[in-house]
Amino acid sequence: MPEKVATRQHAVKGGGRACDAYSALIDQVGRLADVVEAIGNGIARPTGQSLARWQVLAEVEHEAAPVGAIACRLGHTRQAVQRVADLLVEDELACYRPNPAHRRAKLLDVTPTGRAALHRMQAAYTQLALRTTEGLDPERLNLARQTLSELQRRLESELP
Amino acid sequence: MPEKVATRQHAVKGGGRACDAYSALIDQVGRLADVVEAIGNGIARPTGQSLARWQVLAEVEHEAAPVGAIACRLGHTRQAVQRVADLLVEDELACYRPNPAHRRAKLLDVTPTGRAALHRMQAAYTQLALRTTEGLDPERLNLARQTLSELQRRLESELP
DNA sequence: TCGGGCATGGCAACATGTTGTCATGTTGCG
DNA sequence: CGCAACATGACAACATGTTGCCATGCCCGA
Numbered sequence: 001m002p003e004k005v006a007t008r009q010h011a012v013k014g015g016g017r018a019c020d021a022y023s024a025l026i027d028q029v030g031r032l033a034d035v036v037e038a039i040g041n042g043i044a045r046p047t048g049q050s051l052a053r054w055q056v057l058a059e060v061e062h063e064a065a066p067v068g069a070i071a072c073r074l075g076h077t078r079q080a081v082q083r084v085a086d087l088l089v090e091d092e093l094a095c096y097r098p099n100p101a102h103r104r105a106k107l108l109d110v111t112p113t114g115r116a117a118l119h120r121m122q123a124a125y126t127q128l129a130l131r132t133t134e135g136l137d138p139e140r141l142n143l144a145r146q147t148l149s150e151l152q153r154r155l156e157s158e159l160p
Numbered sequence: 161m162p163e164k165v166a167t168r169q170h171a172v173k174g175g176g177r178a179c180d181a182y183s184a185l186i187d188q189v190g191r192l193a194d195v196v197e198a199i200g201n202g203i204a205r206p207t208g209q210s211l212a213r214w215q216v217l218a219e220v221e222h223e224a225a226p227v228g229a230i231a232c233r234l235g236h237t238r239q240a241v242q243r244v245a246d247l248l249v250e251d252e253l254a255c256y257r258p259n260p261a262h263r264r265a266k267l268l269d270v271t272p273t274g275r276a277a278l279h280r281m282q283a284a285y286t287q288l289a290l291r292t293t294e295g296l297d298p299e300r301l302n303l304a305r306q307t308l309s310e311l312q313r314r315l316e317s318e319l320p
Numbered sequence: 321t322c323g324g325g326c327a328t329g330g331c332a333a334c335a336t337g338t339t340g341t342c343a344t345g346t347t348g349c350g
Numbered sequence: 351c352g353c354a355a356c357a358t359g360a361c362a363a364c365a366t367g368t369t370g371c372c373a374t375g376c377c378c379g380a
Contacts, residue, residue, distance in 0.1 A: 018293040018296050019289050019290055022296070022301055025301045025305040028309055028312070029189055030193060030196065032193075032309075036315065042318075042319065050335075050336085052335080052336060077338060078359080079359090080336070082358095082359070083336080102345085102358080104344080104346075105346095105359085132315060133178035133181075134178075138178040139181075140303075140307055141185045142181050142185075144303070145181070147300055147303075148188045148189060148192045149188055150296075152195050155192075155292060158199060160202065212365080212367090226327095227328085227329085228327070237367070237369085238328075239368075240366070240367045242328095244366085262327080262328080262375075264374075266328095
């Protein structure tokens with residue numbers, strides 16, 4: 001997000017074009033991510049859910065899993081997922097089952113109610129995806145994805 | 161973010177490739193945005209700041225502005241920016257100045273201390289941008305940006 | 321000039337996520 | 351087996367952002 005920050009008035013003197021294009025792209029990524037989040041919440045809201053809950057629920061759609069594993073797959077902390085999972089259980093969209101392998105690490109599982117909610121949201125998502133990609137060149141989308149992937153790789157190597 | 165959700169097990173039957181490529185791209189956007197945020201916070205931390213504060217501070221680097229205007233430019237709510245601005249003032253990186261045009265809407269302005277912090281962060285950002293874009297084709301970055309921009313346009317038209 | 325509409329700021333509740341700490345199960349190795 | 355690492359869950363504090371509400375300052379038109 002530093003984009004707006006360092007970009008606008010800091011055209012990199014000696015860096016040349018790639019650097020400017022980079023800042024603009026990072027900027028765009030941030031904006032799109034915001035919109036995507038809003039869209040996701042918009043899809044989940046009619047079902048009384050949110051993007052965060054949807055994501056957690058979806059992770060156990062096909063197989064119950066302990067909270068820690070879900071957190072790992074989603075790239076969040078255990079605690080963040082634990083809180084959301086507890087809320088899902090409270091709303092009876094999911095439930096905890098005993099884990100034969102670990103007494104402490106209960107398995108989060110979807111309930112029929114949860115599955116119904118999930119299907120409603122996934123249907124809405126698919127419809128939106130179809131509308132959104134209408135007339136778009138798949139190759140262009142793939143190229144963009146590869147570009148972003150390369151940036152992610154490079155940036156991750158800069159992280160602690 | 162619904163990507164992981166609706167994508168993996170929901171290969172859109174009649175939608176064809178664009179739809180799958182779309183889901184994968186949206187997924188990638190989310191992951192990159194997370195990394196960018198982490199990188200931004202990493203750059204700000206040594207200065208005792210954070211990405212949120214940096215962004216607000218940067219918005220008034222060249223001209224003091226009322227909180228509402230900053231919020232608008234950043235695409236956040238007044239309240240969110242107000243809280244951060246108050247923290248910046250508390251830390252003496254910024255200060256409120258009387259607004260000749262509006263007695264209530266004080267102008268947020270950078271202090272010399274704030275300007276120094278800003279410059280340190282911007283320098284780090286620029287260095288990182290140079291490293292990250294090394295050997296990348298600017299045209300490819302621009303193409304990706306345009307693709308994301310198009311998606312943003314389409315998705316925004318689906319918002320309330 | 322008065323009054324309504326709008327912008328602004330302050331407050332509170334909430335959602336989401338992180339970091340840190342602690343106690344307690346689990347596991348695996350000597 | 352027993353103990354030291356490790357995983358897990360529970361709690362608390364904090365950061366960031368949203369929504370809703372209310373009071374007050376500002377502007378413009380009747």
